Amino acid sequence: MDYFLKLFLSGTAKGSIYALIALGYTMVYGIIQLINFAHGEVYMIGGFTALIFGGFFYTMGMPVWMVLLLSVILAVLFSAAFGFTIERIAYRPLRNKPRLSALISAIGISMILQNFVLLAQTEKYLSYPSYLPEFAFLQPFRQYINSTQFIILVVTAIIMIFLTILIKFTRIGKAMRATAQDKYMAQLVGVNINQVISITFIIGSALAAVGGVLICSYMGQINYYIGFVAGIKAFVAAVLGGIGSIPGAVLGSFILGWTESLGTGYISSDYEDAFAFIILILILVLKPDGILGKNQKQKV
Amino acid sequence: MKRNVVILAVMSVCIALVATGCQKKDTSAIKIGVAGAHSGDLASYGLPSVNAAKLVAEAINAKGGINGRKIELVIEDDQCKPELATNAASKLVSSNVVAVIGHICSGATKSALGIYKDSKIITISPSATNPPLTQSGEYPNFFRTIAPDDAQAKLAATFLAQTLKLKTIAVLHDKGDYGKGFAELVKQFAEEQGVTVALFEGVNPGAPDYSAVVNKIGNAKVDGVVWGGYHPEASKLVQQMKDKGMNIPFISDDGVKDNTFIEVAGKYAEGVYATGPMDTTSNPLAIMAIEEHKKKFGEEPGAFFLNAYAATLAITNAIAKAGSTDYDKVSAALRSEYVDTPLGKISFDQKGDVIGFGFSVFQVQNGKYVELK
Numbered sequence: 001m002d003y004f005l006k007l008f009l010s011g012t013a014k015g016s017i018y019a020l021i022a023l024g025y026t027m028v029y030g031i032i033q034l035i036n037f038a039h040g041e042v043y044m045i046g047g048f049t050a051l052i053f054g055g056f057f058y059t060m061g062m063p064v065w066m067v068l069l070l071s072v073i074l075a076v077l078f079s080a081a082f083g084f085t086i087e088r089i090a091y092r093p094l095r096n097k098p099r100l101s102a103l104i105s106a107i108g109i110s111m112i113l114q115n116f117v118l119l120a121q122t123e124k125y126l127s128y129p130s131y132l133p134e135f136a137f138l139q140p141f142r143q144y145i146n147s148t149q150f151i152i153l154v155v156t157a158i159i160m161i162f163l164t165i166l167i168k169f170t171r172i173g174k175a176m177r178a179t180a181q182d183k184y185m186a187q188l189v190g191v192n193i194n195q196v197i198s199i200t201f202i203i204g205s206a207l208a209a210v211g212g213v214l215i216c217s218y219m220g221q222i223n224y225y226i227g228f229v230a231g232i233k234a235f236v237a238a239v240l241g242g243i244g245s246i247p248g249a250v251l252g253s254f255i256l257g258w259t260e261s262l263g264t265g266y267i268s269s270d271y272e273d274a275f276a277f278i279i280l281i282l283i284l285v286l287k288p289d290g291i292l293g294k295n296q297k298q299k300v
Numbered sequence: 301m302k303r304n305v306v307i308l309a310v311m312s313v314c315i316a317l318v319a320t321g322c323q324k325k326d327t328s329a330i331k332i333g334v335a336g337a338h339s340g341d342l343a344s345y346g347l348p349s350v351n352a353a354k355l356v357a358e359a360i361n362a363k364g365g366i367n368g369r370k371i372e373l374v375i376e377d378d379q380c381k382p383e384l385a386t387n388a389a390s391k392l393v394s395s396n397v398v399a400v401i402g403h404i405c406s407g408a409t410k411s412a413l414g415i416y417k418d419s420k421i422i423t424i425s426p427s428a429t430n431p432p433l434t435q436s437g438e439y440p441n442f443f444r445t446i447a448p449d450d451a452q453a454k455l456a457a458t459f460l461a462q463t464l465k466l467k468t469i470a471v472l473h474d475k476g477d478y479g480k481g482f483a484e485l486v487k488q489f490a491e492e493q494g495v496t497v498a499l500f501e502g503v504n505p506g507a508p509d510y511s512a513v514v515n516k517i518g519n520a521k522v523d524g525v526v527w528g529g530y531h532p533e534a535s536k537l538v539q540q541m542k543d544k545g546m547n548i549p550f551i552s553d554d555g556v557k558d559n560t561f562i563e564v565a566g567k568y569a570e571g572v573y574a575t576g577p578m579d580t581t582s583n584p585l586a587i588m589a590i591e592e593h594k595k596k597f598g599e600e601p602g603a604f605f606l607n608a609y610a611a612t613l614a615i616t617n618a619i620a621k622a623g624s625t626d627y628d629k630v631s632a633a634l635r636s637e638y639v640d641t642p643l644g645k646i647s648f649d650q651k652g653d654v655i656g657f658g659f660s661v662f663q664v665q666n667g668k669y670v671e672l673k
Binding site: 126 | 514
């Protein structure tokens with residue numbers, strides 16, 4: 001039972017890592033039906049930005065909490081700027097073109113960003129300092145969960161609630177939902193859809209940056225390629241939960257995390273990916289729109 | 301008649317003089333073949349060996365050669381292709397070489413070795429690491445100045461069984477050729493020494509989190525963990541193990557014996573064991589050989605340079621010690637004589653594997669890899 005609990009909690013921690021990235025994926029998809037493959041790269045850039053500024057502030061002798069705060073804020077601003085720019089350059093000109101064009105454009109941006117960081121920074125793995133606090137009250141439970149995992153879990157929950165409130169109860173949220181339902185109709189009733197989509201990208205990218213800092217702190221390392229690997233799993237999680245749905249992305253991520261963790265623990269880690277994709281296939285066969293996805297009739 | 305006797309006597313003295321003169325002054329060159337990839341996409345593995353052989357031969361010839369006989373190198377290209385290697389070998393045999401430095405790639409070496417064996421030509425490879433080349437016992441004429449592929453795993457297994465006295469271990473790998481190959485060999489050699497392998501698993505390289513498999517290690521109650529793979533995953537594993545309060549030995553391969561591992565894993569790297577090629581950077585002969593290379597060729601030497609340098613020194617030393625180029629005497633000398641080389645003081649065992657150079661166990665101590673003796 002103790003072993004099960006350990007595996008369950010490590011699955012939860014893993015799930016919340018996936019969820020941090022999956023939330024951004026699903027939000028963009030929910031509004032403009034675009035799978036933003038560059039999302040993983042924005043997450044990686046967030047991690048790098050915080051690493052660079054964090055190192056700078058730390059050598060200036062600032063206290064650790066201030067280093068953390070400032071580097072996260074700068075990472076968020078940088079990533080948001082990246083998200084905004086990517087949308088302007090790579091997606092907006094293709095908005096009224098077939099959806100496949102934007103998808104290919106997204107893959108292209110993803111490769112450009114990876115290679116940009118490879119050339120501008122380094123091909124090596126770098127050590128990622130953890131500026132996150134260690135909680136004394138978690139020390140007795142460190143066999144089960146550590147401070148960083150706990151922080152990731154809490155932040156994931158906060159972001160999920162924040163996004164749900166933003167989309168359900170605010171004016172911009174209402175505009176987002178209108179844009180998602182019908183871009184032309186929304187424009188007719190006075191919604192500035194360009195602005196709404198830009199804001200969606202800015203928020204999604206800002207969240208990716210927060211994820212980048214937290215996950216890199218947890219892994220203790222960073223490399224230009226991390227966005228790709230994490231992005232694929234997060235994408236699976238988002239589809240599993242019903243792409244476009246905020247709680248769905250979180251639920252999908254947890255299911256993926258638990259499956260991988262329990263599968264590793266009781267069967268073998270050799271088949272970790274196999275378990276993840278078997279679950280994905282099973283759920284998509286039973287519920288093609290994902291667990292919490294809306295069953296939308298395609299208009300012909 | 302008297303005159304004839306005098307002439308006969310003079311002639312016989314002359315003949316005797318000429319005969320002894322011939323024996324004392326056999327100044328024909330000793331031919332040594334150098335074979336390997338000198339063109340094609342693997343040329344960078346083979347060319348440094350040619351440079352090494354040239355440097356050693358020049359140094360010996362400058363001192364008057366071996367027992368007064370100069371060394372002449374015969375260079376043949378095989379592009380690391382087995383079919384070209386047999387051609388190269390036939391050419392070397394017909395130019396009457398005494399020994400061959402090469403070949404470079406294991407496959408090419410294997411196909412050439414049969415030809416050398418039939419012609420009784422000693423072959424010393426600086427780089428062919430395929431284990432059966434020596435271990436099969438098929439080629440008594442074959443020697444190498446590099447450790448075979450399985451030496452690393454054998455060393456790691458012996459180290460954890462004999463030195464650390466571990467009883468139960470977990471073996472993890474990254475599912476790649478290199479990592480999984482190492483892990484499987486460690487498992488095999490460890491089990492031969494009575495160690496129980498309680499867990500043998502591959503993990504996904506690049507995954508953000510290994511806490512599930514770390515929990516599994518904890519649950520298996522093992523005394524040590526072996527990792528076959530590279531450093532990015534190793535540093536996540538040691539970090540997550542120590543986070544969970546597991547302070548058991550972590551033993552890995554030369555994919556982890558890289559300073560980047562220490563930089564990335566930081567304090568978590570302390571105490572980690574890794575096997576790797578013995579350190580030759582402080583060997584004065586190695587420093588000298590590299591300097592010579594820079595002076596003559598104007599650049600840093602390439603792959604297997606020191607191994608080839610050592611191979612050439614070993615064979616020339618054996619010929620000098622044997623006092624002849626006779627196959628049996630020279631191969632006996634290779635097995636019995638120790639020679640100072642850039643790799644250290646080396647000799648060869650009965651099967652032809654190098655003694656005195658190979659892999660060592662290193663441990664991270666105070667942020668540095670330290671060779672354990």
